[in-house]
Amino acid sequence: MRIGFFGGTFDPPHNGHLSALSAFTAECSLDRVLVMPTGTPPHKAAGKASDTDRLEMARLAFESVKNAEICDYEVKKGGKSYSVETLEWLKTQFPNDEIVLYTGSDMLLSFHKWYKVERILQLCEVSSFSRTGSDRNELEKQALFLRETYGAKVTVHDFSPQIVSSTDVRNAIANGDDISDLVPKKVEEYIKNNALYAPFDLKKAEEILRSRVNEKRYAHCLGVAKTAVYLAEKYGADPKKAEIAGLLHDITKNLSNSEQIAYCRENGIPLDDNELLAPQVIHAKTAEFFVRTELALSDEEILSAIRYHTTGRAEMTLLDKIIYVSDFIEPTRDYSDVDHYRALADENLDTALLEGLKWIICNAVTNNKPMHPAAIEMFNNLVNNK
Numbered sequence: 001m002r003i004g005f006f007g008g009t010f011d012p013p014h015n016g017h018l019s020a021l022s023a024f025t026a027e028c029s030l031d032r033v034l035v036m037p038t039g040t041p042p043h044k045a046a047g048k049a050s051d052t053d054r055l056e057m058a059r060l061a062f063e064s065v066k067n068a069e070i071c072d073y074e075v076k077k078g079g080k081s082y083s084v085e086t087l088e089w090l091k092t093q094f095p096n097d098e099i100v101l102y103t104g105s106d107m108l109l110s111f112h113k114w115y116k117v118e119r120i121l122q123l124c125e126v127s128s129f130s131r132t133g134s135d136r137n138e139l140e141k142q143a144l145f146l147r148e149t150y151g152a153k154v155t156v157h158d159f160s161p162q163i164v165s166s167t168d169v170r171n172a173i174a175n176g177d178d179i180s181d182l183v184p185k186k187v188e189e190y191i192k193n194n195a196l197y198a199p200f201d202l203k204k205a206e207e208i209l210r211s212r213v214n215e216k217r218y219a220h221c222l223g224v225a226k227t228a229v230y231l232a233e234k235y236g237a238d239p240k241k242a243e244i245a246g247l248l249h250d251i252t253k254n255l256s257n258s259e260q261i262a263y264c265r266e267n268g269i270p271l272d273d274n275e276l277l278a279p280q281v282i283h284a285k286t287a288e289f290f291v292r293t294e295l296a297l298s299d300e301e302i303l304s305a306i307r308y309h310t311t312g313r314a315e316m317t318l319l320d321k322i323i324y325v326s327d328f329i330e331p332t333r334d335y336s337d338v339d340h341y342r343a344l345a346d347e348n349l350d351t352a353l354l355e356g357l358k359w360i361i362c363n364a365v366t367n368n369k370p371m372h373p374a375a376i377e378m379f380n381n382l383v384n385n386k
């Protein structure tokens, strides 16, 4: 038998994949074709579908293609799989059959750089599809090179797929655009029914925050958001981003220190020794991760302001500074010098930042508490640029 291997993230599968798979099956006279969604890192990135959803969408997208079947080997294995590893596995499953690997044009052109290319070319035949026709010569040249260098079996076919990418589909959904021309009907319905790739929803985020923190913390978050909007307007940052970062900066603060560490371990968030010695800073990291993965927020400026609100860092962005300062001057703070710091923030953001940081450092020194090196780097940077 001739067995095709058609891999991809399929996040989501689209009409371009569907036409490529149909062409692959027909042109290469395949008896069976295994569609292999790739494994993903243990944590789900913002705005991406889960493994279960990708497998189900692949099944729906390709069920009309004769002899195609979905294989969950890479998803079950988890993490990144090298093609050579999957091909070795396929060979154990189908020792007496011919395996044909599908590659797009770009993939064929960089094929000689693939991990263990020589072994791959012993394990399978490679079939490549010229997307535009204009790259045909280049593909033939590369095919010849692979044949001569590795004794590979490579074929090049002409093909004019619908030019669409999974990113196009996700962006269209985020913009509320129609996707009926981009994906198979059943995939469109699945995405809709499961609310996949839904954009960040501030109202929903606020509800989640409310359910996770106590009343006092919730009032603090609202206070930080309000102060951050005020400072953003004053110093020229984006008030909307300031509001979101302020609102969500402490969204995981309800977790205890040991829960923070466990959350990081479960989700592959690296922790350094300084964080383990002073775990109260970790909630900034877990909040960033939570907002990115659970709330589908992908704005790096907001995520960075959340991420650095406890330790700071040498090169703080304007939004980083605004959230850092808002955190200690917002209206529910009532320590004795708070009005002094509020007045400083009104005059000069960097001065307020430095004075606030000095207070934190002095407090740590007085109480024999360790300081995170990022805070020291921030201090050095601020005094050097004064």
Ligand SMILES: [Fe+2]
Residues within 6 Å of the ligand: 249, 250, 253, 283, 309, 310
């Ligand atoms: Fe915090």
Ligand SMILES: [Fe+2]
Residues within 6 Å of the ligand: 220, 224, 249, 250, 327
């Ligand atoms: Fe806070």
